Amino acid sequence: PPYHPISMGTIAGEARGDVFQPIRRTPLHDWHDANGAEWEPVGQWRRPYAYPRKGETTHDAVMREVTNTRSKLGMLDASTLGKIIVKGPDAGRFLDMLYTNMMSTLKPGKCRYGLMCSENGFLIDDGVVARIDDDTFLCHTTTGGAESIHQHMEEWLQTEWWDFNVYVANVTEQYAQIAVVGPNARKCLEKLGGMDVSKDALAFMEWADGTLGGFKCRVYRISFSGELSYEIAVDAGQGQAFWDALMVAGNDLGVMPYGTECLHILRAEKGFIMIGDETDGTVIPQDLGLNWAISKKKDDYLGKRAQQRSHMVDPTRWKLVGLETTDGSTLPDGAYAVGEGENENGQRNMIGRVTSTYHSPTLGKGIAMGLVLNGPDRMGEVLDFPGTDGKTYQAKIVDPVFYDKEGAKQNV
Template sequence: CRGVFGLAAALADGAAAGAAAAREATAPGRTGVRPSGPFPATPAPANGSTAAPGFVGVLPRPARGRGRAFVDWQNDVTASDLELALREGFRSIEHVKRYTTTGMATDQGKTSNLNALGIVSRTLGKPIPEVGLTTFRMPYTPVSFGSFAGPARGELLDPVRTTPMHEWARAHGAVFEDVGLWKRARYFPRGGEDMHAAVGRECRAVRGGCGLFDASTLGKIEVVGRDAVLFLERLYVNAWASLAVGRARYGILLRDDGFIYDDGVVARVSARSFHVTTTTGGAPRVLAMMEDYLQTEWPDLEVWLTSTTEQWAVIAVQGPEARAVLSGLVDIDISASAMPHMGVAPGYICGVPMRLFRVSFTGELGFEVNVPADFGSAVWRGIYEAGEAHGITPYGTETMHVLRAEKGYIIVGQDTDGTITPDDAGLSWAIGKTKPDFVGKRSLARPALVSPDRRQLVGLMTNDPRTVLEEGAQVMANAGARPPTRAIGHVTSSYYSSVLGRSIAMGLIARGRARLQETLYVAADRGDIPVKAASPVFYDPEGKRLHA
């Protein structure tokens, strides 16, 4: 404090000090530009007239000072950089800007351009208007973060996608979870049930009778054209030329490095048309990959790709009573002989056109009813009403996870991690053995991808059937192992099965299939948990229920 008190006195004292500094800065030998008009001899009054003129150029510094005078603080441009540009022969302010990058940062020169112009003006001996102005891009004035956010606030912050059956599920007490942008029913509690009780009841209902599941979020792509078969032959690991019309096949899509990228059921609905399903989260990236290969690698193929994810509502009817529930609603023969597992047929259900798939992600007798999305809710209600006599039970994604794990079915992204090949996941049977090529085929022959030490998917059975392993937990070969001991794998899926009356888990374990019946140890906070490596198929390993 200089001993000057009071607002008016402090303002006057500051103005006088600023005027003195400005006079000193524009003295001969200083680099700067004197504003037009003389400096006031005395400070401007606090009230009334305008403030003293400003200053453009390099701020005052000692005559022999060695410090840098930064002009553009974002791009670290100094006064000497501008002077160097002029010595190099640049005269246009636009050329000086490009040579030094002054004024090219995110503020587009709002904090630097005037000082840069002042230095150039002083060095060239020209007034600023003759030096000219640089071109600066929008926004010309600051933009608030709120303007960028726009309507993306509150409920609109994260876009939400719902299926045609969403309102029915909400009305029946479903607890939802976010799957990508979709809201999916996770479970349907009754009478104060927690999630574990509800999931256990839903699992038993599917295994013992019939369950109803909303599978509309699965990605769906229509692949159509003269070369549709050839296109899929080149893209997927499976053989498609031999697939008859009216049949479906489980398909695996690899990246060019040989690792699993996505999977799904592919149905041949006509000689030149395929209905391709993908994982819920994989739909956009699979379509993008298809388009990329079609447009850049195989532009000669006559193929059209159309995303139909939101055009089809998909209702999965699963369980021993599934056929009995649907038989009175459809106009086609769905007996075991007329429509075996992996069969596909067009028809009508409740008077609505449909594509009926006999497929199952539960290991039970199952059908997936595909109807136009506008009719999804009505058909769902019709199936539910017809199934009430058979004890039909709606179930959610948590039950779906348990049921598929009981059968050893994988979920891409959970039981794979971007470094897993079909053989690692136990899916080498799906690869077309006589195919000359497909995306990722050559990579599968690399030494690292055929090593016997690779991680392989196996089942894990805890000694204590009540112990549920933590997903992601590290698996060790020996008890008591601690860092830096290297883990031999990790747990990918883990649940309690109310049908089997015990916990089940799957994991990726180095040389996993060679370790079956071997005791391994899962690291946990409460101590190592002994587990036995086993087959990942815990329920109905013969598949008799699937083909009922």
């Protein structure tokens, strides 16, 4: 406690009004603002939700952005994604314990998608890990998870694995990261010139350092949309200039910026999960059909023993499925599926819930993802979802991958 008494106002400081919580802005914030972005709070960041044009509704803007990205060329400001350097002789060993899958076998120049669980077994973050060299990895986290995952790493290093020779650093704000997405993505980068971004030179889930249009950059060939996609990191101070160069290069290729809602629809069409939507602190990777991302070669990882507890292997845990309304409408977000009978409180039995729901302009209908009792074994079954509007929606259980299941578009 302070030696001399102080007021509560001093302790509270500036935590009121507009500065109640710090607002974080990417290097491209002013451009987004000048180009009509509607803002969405994501953690402490402000991200463009969509870019409505004059006389256009937000919904129409989102539909336009999705259609354009699928058919031509879209650009997303992905600078908010967490970027954590993990370095040292024991870096691979450390990441093997943090992620459910094996990271120590990743070769320099390659990327791997990884899942991170708490010691209680619940899924807390996901992202792409890139191996930079024998002793160095770059871990991408969710936007909201950068600080908490960095803290999570430090806690385990300092309290449990203090003998691991590893250093971690959160470098999220040191880089601007731009996703260049769509059938014309490669053509756009080739117009800038400076490095080979062909399929042979930079295959899916690889990365390379180089120069594009005179900008020193690191190019990741990764995709959260299912389209041909590159995520390009440049120094934060070069972010705006690089974005401007991409806009010029993509001008005759149909370039268009897109926001977070378009991003959500693109990933949902591909059946990609989103932390915070498909997860709520009670979900494990096995619930989401992500068993393929859990290593069978490792003796241990954070959460492994917890996932072997009786209620974690209970066959009645709700599992991820896709949902399509029978009339093409869009399911209400968070709606519960009701089954036969009632519980002891006289309420109808809940057998599932909607985790993500959107109208897909690509497919011309409503699509959703949800967790359902015995869901993967009930393909084709129609469930009832009562809405708060008094209407009961009916949706059929389908595969959660609605678009390009074979991944042909992202592998060109």
